[in-house]
Amino acid sequence: MMKKIDVFIDKIKSAKSIAIFGHKNPDGDCLCSALALMKIIELNFGKSSTVIYDGNIPLFLEEVPLRKSAVFHRHLPENSKFDLCIIVDYGTRKHLAFSENFVKDADYIIEFDHHYNEDLVGNLCFDDVTKAATSQIIYDVVRKAKLKTDKDIIDLLTIALITDTGNFKFVRNSKVFEDAAELVKAGADINALTNLLDNSDKKTVIVESEAVANSEFLMKNKLVIATIKKEDYKKLDGRGELVLSILGKIHGVEYVVLLKEQKENQIGVSLRSKKTPINHIAESFGGGGHLCAAGAVITDSLENVHDKIVEAFKGM
Numbered sequence: 533m534m535k536k537i538d539v540f541i542d543k544i545k546s547a548k549s550i551a552i553f554g555h556k557n558p559d560g561d562c563l564c565s566a567l568a569l570m571k572i573i574e575l576n577f578g579k580s581s582t583v584i585y586d587g588n589i590p591l592f593l594e595e596v597p598l599r600k601s602a603v604f605h606r607h608l609p610e611n612s613k614f615d616l617c618i619i620v621d622y623g624t625r626k627h628l629a630f631s632e633n634f635v636k637d638a639d640y641i642i643e644f645d646h647h648y649n650e651d652l653v654g655n656l657c658f659d660d661v662t663k664a665a666t667s668q669i670i671y672d673v674v675r676k677a678k679l680k681t682d683k684d685i686i687d688l689l690t691i692a693l694i695t696d697t698g699n700f701k702f703v704r705n706s707k708v709f710e711d712a713a714e715l716v717k718a719g720a721d722i723n724a725l726t727n728l729l730d731n732s733d734k735k736t737v738i739v740e741s742e743a744v745a746n747s748e749f750l751m752k753n754k755l756v757i758a759t760i761k762k763e764d765y766k767k768l769d770g771r772g773e774l775v776l777s778i779l780g781k782i783h784g785v786e787y788v789v790l791l792k793e794q795k796e797n798q799i800g801v802s803l804r805s806k807k808t809p810i811n812h813i814a815e816s817f818g819g820g821g822h823l824c825a826a827g828a829v830i831t832d833s834l835e836n837v838h839d840k841i842v843e844a845f846k847g848m
């Protein structure tokens with residue numbers, strides 16, 4: 533591990549320009565891990581780096597520290613090049629489509645990720661699928677390298693952990709709490725950071741509530757499917773997590789599916805399961821994710837995607 537950390541520090545020290553980015557439509561872990569790294573590099577090496585994103589940053593992340601530092605990729609000067617790219621929480625290569633040129637032009641690529649992925653993009657990889665959030669991997673490096681932290685860094689690493697564990701609901705090992713305990717000791721206020729994330733727009737919550745109210749129960753209530761149509765999709769903020777969590781509260785429900793009509797014949801599918809893995813279903817549609825929380829984007833009509841998903845759950 534030490535050797536990798538030495539390389540990491542060396543590459544940052546020698547870099548002339550640094551870009552940091554993750555998957556399209558960044559979630560809490562992706563955005564906050566990127567912003568934390570930016571601040572870590574600034575505080576410890578006196579270097580500025582550029583956090584870049586594609587798609588939308590959900591409104592609930594609007595109040596996170598340094599949020600305004602994240603730059604939409606199309607707002608960068610044309611032909612921007614970075615000699616060092618740091619990739620966080622990206623999942624698979626295809627989620628980096630917007631940054632293809634940065635990756636291609638970079639002299640060196642460092643990655644931090646906790647997604648299962650066989651086709652690694654980085655030259656130097658800090659990957660660990662046992663971690664609940666990418667921010668835990670960054671925090672490991674920070675502690676092992678004895679790097680300085682400040683309030684922004686501690687808060688960002690904590691928010692990433694809070695969001696990727698669904699407020700510590702999806703914790704599968706004690707390391708999450710060990711890291712959370714250290715972050716709290718370092719000054720993270722879990723209650724304040726959780727409140728900071730309750731920042732949704734009224735129209736978003738109403739659209740999500742309507743999707744819950746109009747959802748369809750199948751397989752003796754084991755499977756519930758909620759739908760957000762094209763005209764409401766733009767009112768959504770992030771992935772529709774509220775729909776997934778409310779429907780998951782219902783007695784007897786094992787699987788929750790959310791179909792989002794992003795545009796004509798393009799349906800975003802989010803799948804959640806209480807215990808049986810469902811990632812193979814996401815993978816069968818070209819998607820992926822975690823065992824019990826996965827998703828895909830399917831090119832077909834809403835009706836056809838609905839029927840295909842129902843079919844895929846038969847026998848579960």
Ligand SMILES: [Mn+2]
Binds near residue numbers: 696
């Ligand atoms: Mn993550």
